[in-house]
Amino acid sequence: MRPADWIIVIAYFAYVIWEGVRHGRKNVNLDDYFRGQRSLRWWTVGLSVMATQASAITYIGTTGQSYGSGMSFIQVYLPQPLVMVVLCLTFVPLFYRANVFTAYEYLERRFDARTRSLTSFLFLMSRGLSVSIVLYAPSIVLGVIFGWSEVTTILVMGLTTIAYTTVGGNKAVIMVDAKQMMLMFAGIFVAIGLLVARLPGGFSLSDAVHLAGVTGKWNNVDLSLDLTNSYTLLSGMLGGFFLALSYFGCDQSQVQRYLTGRSITESRLSLIFNAFVKVPMQFLILAIGVLMFVFYHFEKPPLNFNESYKRLLVARAPAEYAELERNHEAAFEGRRRAAIALEQARSTGGNAESEVRRYLAAQEALRQVSDSNRSLLSKFLGTTPSAEINYVFPSFLLHYAPAGVLGIMIAVIFAAAMSTFSSEINSLASATVIDFYKRYCLPEATDRHYLLVSRGVTVFWGLFATTAAVFAGRLGSLIEAVNKVGSYFYGPILGVFLLAFFARRSNAAGAFWGLLAGEVSVLAVAYYSSISWLYYNVVGAATVVLAGSLISRISQGVGSRPVARE
Amino acid sequence: MPIDKEGLKARIIGSFETATTDRTHLPGSGTAAEPIACGICIPRWDGFPAHRTWALSGAALSVVNIPAMSNRSSNRMTGRKVPEGEDSPPPFSTWNRLYVAVIVYTLVLLAALYWMTVALNR
Numbered sequence: 194m195r196p197a198d199w200i201i202v203i204a205y206f207a208y209v210i211w212e213g214v215r216h217g218r219k220n221v222n223l224d225d226y227f228r229g230q231r232s233l234r235w236w237t238v239g240l241s242v243m244a245t246q247a248s249a250i251t252y253i254g255t256t257g258q259s260y261g262s263g264m265s266f267i268q269v270y271l272p273q274p275l276v277m278v279v280l281c282l283t284f285v286p287l288f289y290r291a292n293v294f295t296a297y298e299y300l301e302r303r304f305d306a307r308t309r310s311l312t313s314f315l316f317l318m319s320r321g322l323s324v325s326i327v328l329y330a331p332s333i334v335l336g337v338i339f340g341w342s343e344v345t346t347i348l349v350m351g352l353t354t355i356a357y358t359t360v361g362g363n364k365a366v367i368m369v370d371a372k373q374m375m376l377m378f379a380g381i382f383v384a385i386g387l388l389v390a391r392l393p394g395g396f397s398l399s400d401a402v403h404l405a406g407v408t409g410k411w412n413n414v415d416l417s418l419d420l421t422n423s424y425t426l427l428s429g430m431l432g433g434f435f436l437a438l439s440y441f442g443c444d445q446s447q448v449q450r451y452l453t454g455r456s457i458t459e460s461r462l463s464l465i466f467n468a469f470v471k472v473p474m475q476f477l478i479l480a481i482g483v484l485m486f487v488f489y490h491f492e493k494p495p496l497n498f499n500e501s502y503k504r505l506l507v508a509r510a511p512a513e514y515a516e517l518e519r520n521h522e523a524a525f526e527g528r529r530r531a532a533i534a535l536e537q538a539r540s541t542g543g544n545a546e547s548e549v550r551r552y553l554a555a556q557e558a559l560r561q562v563s564d565s566n567r568s569l570l571s572k573f574l575g576t577t578p579s580a581e582i583n584y585v586f587p588s589f590l591l592h593y594a595p596a597g598v599l600g601i602m603i604a605v606i607f608a609a610a611m612s613t614f615s616s617e618i619n620s621l622a623s624a625t626v627i628d629f630y631k632r633y634c635l636p637e638a639t640d641r642h643y644l645l646v647s648r649g650v651t652v653f654w655g656l657f658a659t660t661a662a663v664f665a666g667r668l669g670s671l672i673e674a675v676n677k678v679g680s681y682f683y684g685p686i687l688g689v690f691l692l693a694f695f696a697r698r699s700n701a702a703g704a705f706w707g708l709l710a711g712e713v714s715v716l717a718v719a720y721y722s723s724i725s726w727l728y729y730n731v732v733g734a735a736t737v738v739l740a741g742s743l744i745s746r747i748s749q750g751v752g753s754r755p756v757a758r759e
Numbered sequence: 760m761p762i763d764k765e766g767l768k769a770r771i772i773g774s775f776e777t778a779t780t781d782r783t784h785l786p787g788s789g790t791a792a793e794p795i796a797c798g799i800c801i802p803r804w805d806g807f808p809a810h811r812t813w814a815l816s817g818a819a820l821s822v823v824n825i826p827a828m829s830n831r832s833s834n835r836m837t838g839r840k841v842p843e844g845e846d847s848p849p850p851f852s853t854w855n856r857l858y859v860a861v862i863v864y865t866l867v868l869l870a871a872l873y874w875m876t877v878a879l880n881r
Contacts (some may be wrong), residue, residue: 461854
């Protein structure tokens with residue numbers, strides 16, 4: 194890191210702490226602390242919604258994923274605009290008019306306290322688990338770039354975020370999120386610009402797009418009906434739809450964002466803003482990975498993006514590793530020549546088909562060297578090495594970003610991680626305080642007391658997540674890990690809300706037992722079947738609605754009565 | 760019998776403030792159908808009372824337009840702020856048009872991504 198990079202990173206940290214403290218002075222009660230007095234405009238809320246969803250995993254894991262397997266992940270995001278319409282029509286006006294602090298508060302009014310507590314508890318479980326992974330991701334970057342241990346990095350990141358979130362509350366979180374999101378937008382264009390500028394002379398962006406297509410990286414849409422494949426149009430539009438509906442409609446970390454809008458219109462517009470911007474943004478982030486793949490045709494990629502793996506092999510098997518490095522060098526050089534020949538043949542109208550075959554053979558040769566490297570690693574690690582895709586983007590930045598740009602990109606990754614982390618610990622605190630502490634422990638207390646407790650609970654969740662993050666490194670691809678953990682809970686929670694909104698005759702008993710049935714169904718499907726994790730949301734939500742409706746019908750008279758209509 | 764319009768309006772507004780946060784008006788609570796019995800408001804499909812349409816018994820005054828709820832007025836039951844109603848119109852003039860625009864946009868995105876897959880991918 195050069196001085197310019199340090200200045201940018203330090204300025205970023207100074208700003209977020211100042212912003213948090215600035216807003217913290219105005220907090221006098223729970224409404225200030227958790228809902229920002231419902232005073233925010235749609236663009237601020239909309240940017241915060243995006244920033245909360247886009248964590249550092251989005252930048253590190255997703256770019257790595259498209260580097261390895263192309264654009265197919267975009268299909269998971271495709272239904273999001275439609276989800277936003279559903280939310281604007283149903284969830285947003287209901288929550289807003291109910292004047293609730295948490296989404297689960299609504300369920301007590303609709304059903305009973307038991308259902309509210311169970312859903313809130315499931316939220317705390319799922320979010321509490323995944324927030325640690327969100328924090329772990331940027332520690333990888335700084336581990337690679339600064340050579341810090343991941344534990345140290347997690348502590349620096351975690352404690353700073355805990356400080357400004359605890360002091361500033363939700364309004365500070367949202368105001369900082371908005372600025373962080375703008376920084377993240379800038380980072381996307383900076384990264385793409387850097388990659389395009391680094392392509393060799395005579396090799397245009399069009400050539401890069403073509404070369405990526407030859408290896409199947411533009412696999413945006415997969416029409417297969419394979420239920421075990423997570424990245425098909427079917428799994429995206431169906432599983433992704435339910436996942437997004439649950440995340441944006443029932444996850445307190447998102448509901449709390451749009452509850453701060455100054456009117457229902459502002460809250461709705463914040464989501465519509467996301468509907469228009471999210472998919473193109475995700476496309477560009479994935480395109481960074483594809484462009485990196487092309488870039489590494491002309492600059493030799495490391496055999497191990499994870500430096501610790503390289504050190505391990507150099508120490509434990511120096512001869513074998515040296516042999517692997519030689520093979521890697523030869524395979525890389527073969528692919529580089531094949532790629533140039535292919536694009537020359539394309540531009541001059543030569544025999545492109547034979548050049549394509551030659552290129553694909555060279556690509557396969559490089560992959561075999563990589564497989565040999567992983568086999569050797571497995572031998573010494575005693576287990577399958579963790580996915581290297583999470584190290585690709587940080588490694589690229591470290592070696593190829595010029596002074597200043599590196600600082601911006603590090604600030605972007607910090608911003609992505611901290612915006613999500615801050616929103617999540619703030620929402621964990623609101624669910625804990627509103628749904629449990631205020632509901633069961635101390636319903637009547639002074640504003641000062643609740644504010645103090647809320648800050649204490651924010652610190653607790655922050656420290657819990659920070660500690661758990663230390664152990665998150667054993668998981669594989671981070672992006673999948675987060676969504677997998679969430680998927681065990683998302684579907685059933687969504688099912689309860691669908692039951693509340695649309696099943697007029699459902700009652701408390703149906704909601705509670707339906708929710709448990711939904712949880713059991715998700716666990717059974719996860720354990721006994723091989724369908725993609727994205728479908729767990731569909732299974733969970735459908736089971737809750739069906740079982741909940743059935744139980745409600747059987748147990749009529751128990752709990753709340755059905756709604757009579759005009 | 761003459762109708763006291765001002766008195767009725769005051770009754771309606773007072774009841775409305777209670778109804779917006781009173782849990783008995785939420786769907787499934789069992790009493791959402793009752794407002795008609797007291798001649799005050801019509802519950803919407805979602806169980807919340809309509810903002811601007813009010814049905815009253817009696818032939819002389821069938822509909823009363825209530826202005827949008829005042830900003831940040833405090834609710835007398837809970838002390839929480841009463842939410843505002845709709846304010847400025849959305850882009851495309853109406854919400855339905857905006858939603859249709861989002862759906863069309865999604866289909867265009869899908870078509871563009873599919874075209875890329877077919878045209879650029881081998």
